[in-house]
Amino acid sequence: MTATATNSISRWRVSGSLPGFGPSLGYTLLYLSLIVLIPLAMILLRASELGLDAFIAKVSSPRALASLRISFGCALIAAAINMPIGLLLAWVISRYPFPGRRLVDALIDLPIALPTAVAGIALTALYARNGWLGQWLAPLGIELAFTPAGIVIALVFVGLPFVVRTVQPVLQDIEHEQEEAAESLGATPLQTFVRVSLPTIAPALLTGFALAFARGVGEYGSVIFIAGNMPMISEITPLLIVTQLEQYDYAGATALALVMLLGSFALLLLINSLQAWLAHRGRR
Amino acid sequence: MSIEIRNLRKRFGGFTALHGVDLDIHDGELMALLGPSGCGKTTLLRLIAGLESADAGSIHLHGRDVTALGARHRGVGFVFQHYALFRHMNVFENIAFGLRVRPRATRPREPELRQKVERVIDLVQLGGMAQRFPDQLSGGQRQRVALARALIIEPNVLLLDEPFGALDAQVRRQLRRWLRRLHDELHVTSVFVTHDQDEALDVADRIVLLNHGRIEQIGNAQQLQDRPASSFVGRFLGEINQLPASLAEERISLGDSHWPLPAGSEVKSGAVDLCVRPYDLHWTERAGPSSFPATVTDARWLGGRYRVELDPALAGVPYVTAEWSRTQMPPRELQAGDVVHLQPARYAVFARAG
Numbered sequence: 051m052t053a054t055a056t057n058s059i060s061r062w063r064v065s066g067s068l069p070g071f072g073p074s075l076g077y078t079l080l081y082l083s084l085i086v087l088i089p090l091a092m093i094l095l096r097a098s099e100l101g102l103d104a105f106i107a108k109v110s111s112p113r114a115l116a117s118l119r120i121s122f123g124c125a126l127i128a129a130a131i132n133m134p135i136g137l138l139l140a141w142v143i144s145r146y147p148f149p150g151r152r153l154v155d156a157l158i159d160l161p162i163a164l165p166t167a168v169a170g171i172a173l174t175a176l177y178a179r180n181g182w183l184g185q186w187l188a189p190l191g192i193e194l195a196f197t198p199a200g201i202v203i204a205l206v207f208v209g210l211p212f213v214v215r216t217v218q219p220v221l222q223d224i225e226h227e228q229e230e231a232a233e234s235l236g237a238t239p240l241q242t243f244v245r246v247s248l249p250t251i252a253p254a255l256l257t258g259f260a261l262a263f264a265r266g267v268g269e270y271g272s273v274i275f276i277a278g279n280m281p282m283i284s285e286i287t288p289l290l291i292v293t294q295l296e297q298y299d300y301a302g303a304t305a306l307a308l309v310m311l312l313g314s315f316a317l318l319l320l321i322n323s324l325q326a327w328l329a330h331r332g333r334r
Numbered sequence: 335m336s337i338e339i340r341n342l343r344k345r346f347g348g349f350t351a352l353h354g355v356d357l358d359i360h361d362g363e364l365m366a367l368l369g370p371s372g373c374g375k376t377t378l379l380r381l382i383a384g385l386e387s388a389d390a391g392s393i394h395l396h397g398r399d400v401t402a403l404g405a406r407h408r409g410v411g412f413v414f415q416h417y418a419l420f421r422h423m424n425v426f427e428n429i430a431f432g433l434r435v436r437p438r439a440t441r442p443r444e445p446e447l448r449q450k451v452e453r454v455i456d457l458v459q460l461g462g463m464a465q466r467f468p469d470q471l472s473g474g475q476r477q478r479v480a481l482a483r484a485l486i487i488e489p490n491v492l493l494l495d496e497p498f499g500a501l502d503a504q505v506r507r508q509l510r511r512w513l514r515r516l517h518d519e520l521h522v523t524s525v526f527v528t529h530d531q532d533e534a535l536d537v538a539d540r541i542v543l544l545n546h547g548r549i550e551q552i553g554n555a556q557q558l559q560d561r562p563a564s565s566f567v568g569r570f571l572g573e574i575n576q577l578p579a580s581l582a583e584e585r586i587s588l589g590d591s592h593w594p595l596p597a598g599s600e601v602k603s604g605a606v607d608l609c610v611r612p613y614d615l616h617w618t619e620r621a622g623p624s625s626f627p628a629t630v631t632d633a634r635w636l637g638g639r640y641r642v643e644l645d646p647a648l649a650g651v652p653y654v655t656a657e658w659s660r661t662q663m664p665p666r667e668l669q670a671g672d673v674v675h676l677q678p679a680r681y682a683v684f685a686r687a688g
Contacts (some may be wrong), residue, residue: 188512228418228421230385231419232413232431232435235432238406
């Protein structure tokens with residue numbers, strides 16, 4: 051048994067200059083178990099008390115399905131919106147020296163530090179029918195607060211720093227000479243960006259997307275203020291879970307939680323594989 | 335004329351990189367821009383390429399005024415010191431880049447493009463490497479990919495920034511011989527930047543020596559070495575002895591010794607530096623009016639030549655260096671403490687600096 055274990059570890063071991071593969075893998079697994087896996091296992095355990103039929107019934111109720119669609123859909127849309135916006139921001143901050151750049155740089159992290167409820171209240175005040183922006187949009191027939199669009203706005207707000215902060219260091223490291231080389235070979239600025247800069251940034255951009263998405267799926271505080279929380283229309287899964295907990299339906303809550311967990315994990319795994327593939331293609 | 339540069343000026347903030355440079359580079363010439371770091375040689379190269387814009391002056395490439403054009407429109411091949419290869423593309427795609435980004439009307443079709451790229455790959459001797467990525471290549475191979483990538487656009491002029499700077503000595507020597515042969519084959523007007531005088535002497539047809547943003551001298555290797563226009567040129571191109579002398583009535587005096595003023599000297603009188611290359615400082619047995627005594631402090635056989643350090647007993651000159659071939663050597667082995675007489679066979683004088 052021990053021999054087999056040692057054997058299989060040494061088969062995986064990457065012969066390199068860093069010692070201590072065994073102990074470091076051990077610690078990694080220990081902490082990962084304590085902090086991530088065991089709590090998640092509890093969800094699985096709780097959900098399994100339901101039995102398969104009851105589980106399927108719980109998670110496939112129209113209200114649950116609608117909430118899952120809204121949660122994942124809005125998070126994906128928000129992360130997709132954050133990609134170009136975050137890239138642009140990171141580009142401006144890392145490429146152009148302008149007065150107040152440090153200030154803008156610091157402002158970008160604010161959505162992470164801000165209590166999410168504060169963000170939610172601020173956004174609601176801004177976009178509600180009588181808010182600063184909402185009062186101009188309402189006559190045009192555009193309603194953002196208390197709709198899924200409001201959820202997307204909130205998620206764009208909280209997810210933005212993740213894209214900026216993952217792309218920025220890559221942009222700063224990018225060899226300016228590669229862009230100059232492209233220019234001297236006759237490439238237009240757009241061709242240079244698409245063919246030279248973007249492939250270098252793409253893996254980081256995708257990581258930023260994954261982080262923004264993960265944050266968006268899990269976001270609660272800012273969304274519940276702006277969403278209006280109407281079942282079937284603008285109710286996110288985390289809120290539905292809380293509602294069910296308040297009604298002492300622990301099994302139902304954990305069933306939904308398990309679906310969220312598996313869905314998020316599957317999507318993140320997919321994005322990370324894509325990112326790894328891009329990175330591998332980038333620097334072989 | 336391939337490249338005509340008139341009164342070119344460039345400032346970076348408070349630092350003046352180029353003070354009004356004039357330069358003509360002939361068709362098919364291989365020109366070296368040589369100088370110490372910070373002399374403006376790379377700035378000059380980047381200005382020719384259009385990667386920097388000039389503050390004043392003009393640049394003509396093959397008679398066309400390109401001063402206001404960006405790098406994209408100049409049709410100039412540029413090879414960067416650190417290659418700047420596209421790391422996410424393999425060798426083939428790196429080289430094909432310049433063709434792929436052309437407007438549709440002038441872009442070659444795929445079979446023709448393949449043919450062109452493969453021809454250039456053969457030219458730079460990278461056959462079989464087309465599918466490799468830059469990270470899988472050695473420094474010398476990367477340099478050749480960078481060169482191939484610049485050559486495929488059939489550039490008006492080829493510009494190379496410290497092309498061998500990042501390579502080890504062995505590869506550098508091989509590659510610069512190879513570049514010279516390639517240039518003789520293609521005859522594309524080329525300019526390369528270097529801080530290494532050996533490299534400039536070894537490869538270039540002519541050398542532009544820059545210092546503090548000004549051209550000190552333009553000429554071939556022999557002109558620069560044997561007829562330096564300033565003491566800076568003399569010092570930069572190889573070792574030189576500088577002896578503090580005085581000049582009056584066309585006569586250079588150093589202690590009790592005298593020499594006539596060489597033809598074409600710019601100084602007429604006053605304190606001067608008498609500059610003599612170690613190999614031009616000959617040995618004589620007897621004292622004479624055109625030699626000065628010096629005491630041997632060190633003598634070494636350096637394979638093919640004898641290198642001697644001597645103390646000339648002159649104020650401000652701790653030692654002079656002389657180099658003699660086997661046939662020029664004194665008949666007996668020199669020892670430290672021996673006194674010999676030194677006679678400059680060829681020399682130049684410049685007004686004493688500072």
